[in-house]
Amino acid sequence: YALEQDLRRAVARGELELAYQPLVDARAGAVCGAEALLRWRHPEQGLIPPTRFVPIMEAAGLADEIGLWAINAACREAGTWRRLGLGPLRVAVNISGHQLDRRDLIILIERTLARHSLSSDLLEIELTETVAAGDVDRITALFGQLRQLGVAIAIDDFGTGYSSFSTLRNLRFDKLKIDREFVTAVDRRRDSQAICRAILELGRGLGIRVLAEGVETAAEYSWLNAQGCRHFQGYYFARPLDPAAFRAFVRDEH
Ligand code: G
Ligand code: G
Ligand code: MN
Numbered sequence: 001y002a003l004e005q006d007l008r009r010a011v012a013r014g015e016l017e018l019a020y021q022p023l024v025d026a027r028a029g030a031v032c033g034a035e036a037l038l039r040w041r042h043p044e045q046g047l048i049p050p051t052r053f054v055p056i057m058e059a060a061g062l063a064d065e066i067g068l069w070a071i072n073a074a075c076r077e078a079g080t081w082r083r084l085g086l087g088p089l090r091v092a093v094n095i096s097g098h099q100l101d102r103r104d105l106i107i108l109i110e111r112t113l114a115r116h117s118l119s120s121d122l123l124e125i126e127l128t129e130t131v132a133a134g135d136v137d138r139i140t141a142l143f144g145q146l147r148q149l150g151v152a153i154a155i156d157d158f159g160t161g162y163s164s165f166s167t168l169r170n171l172r173f174d175k176l177k178i179d180r181e182f183v184t185a186v187d188r189r190r191d192s193q194a195i196c197r198a199i200l201e202l203g204r205g206l207g208i209r210v211l212a213e214g215v216e217t218a219a220e221y222s223w224l225n226a227q228g229c230r231h232f233q234g235y236y237f238a239r240p241l242d243p244a245a246f247r248a249f250v251r252d253e254h
């Protein structure tokens with residue numbers, strides 16, 4: 001598989017990049033951070049989106065190496081935001097289930113934070129609901145260690161996976177991200193409205209933040225805001241941006 005061979009060399013050749021999509025806090029009326037999203041600049045095929053290469057990366061056993069590369073690059077960038085005086089901006093990094101097999105994951109995260117002099121509360125780890133519902137003992141231990149380190153935990157794609165209320169009750173985390181599927185046309189769809197209301201109420205009851213992903217229109221934003229949603233991400237605010245564009249976006253806001 002040619003693409004797999006190319007991906008094996010992509011890190012060493014500096015072909016991987018991170019795009020940063022602003023996370024918006026409606027209460028502060030400002031960008032409060034970014035989700036780091038992997039991009040592969042293939043020498044012949046151009047920019048390849050993660051939906052195409054993340055499955056290859058996982059099947060080829062590269063999730064670990066590329067995942068660590070991403071955590072390091074994201075922490076380096078967040079350290080730069082701090083030094084540039086862009087305010088305390090948190091960076092959220094997606095973690096693949098395969099990375100959890102690594103016993104020294106926490107130590108590696110701790111070292112990465114230290115390497116870039118980044119305060120642990122400025123890093124957030126995103127795990128999909130399905131990953132969080134995996135090996136219960138392993139996940140409970142990992143969440144405990146991340147919490148002890150001061151790193152925030154977000155449950156990604158919430159509502160589309162396999163977690164249960166008992167998983168949610170047994171794990172302590174900081175944020176639920178409502179999947180785009182329920183946000184699209186939420187101002188017009190009664191079924192999505194019922195689901196978003198329920199997730200927001202769940203967040204209030206559990207005392208955790210809820211973020212709506214994939215907000216594309218003012219109408220979706222207004223509807224969610226009226227329901228008490230305060231954290232947003234989506235093309236309505238900004239697309240994933242290259243590092244320079246993200247810095248400029250934050251600067252222009254002030
Ligand atoms: O950026 P984009 O919208 O195309 O992302 C598509 C998918 O790829 C998302 O589900 C996202 O979670 C995943 N993804 C993006 N960056 C990373 C990453 O650094 N690691 C892992 N494991 N998945 C990522
Ligand atoms: O990690 P996760 O699966 O949540 O990845 C987020 C994905 O959603 C990224 O691929 C990102 O590019 C994409 N995305 C972010 N905002 C929007 C949006 O407003 N609309 C659409 N269609 N996709 C979005
Ligand atoms: Mn994500």
Ligand code: NA
Binds near residue numbers: 156213
């Ligand atoms: Na998501």
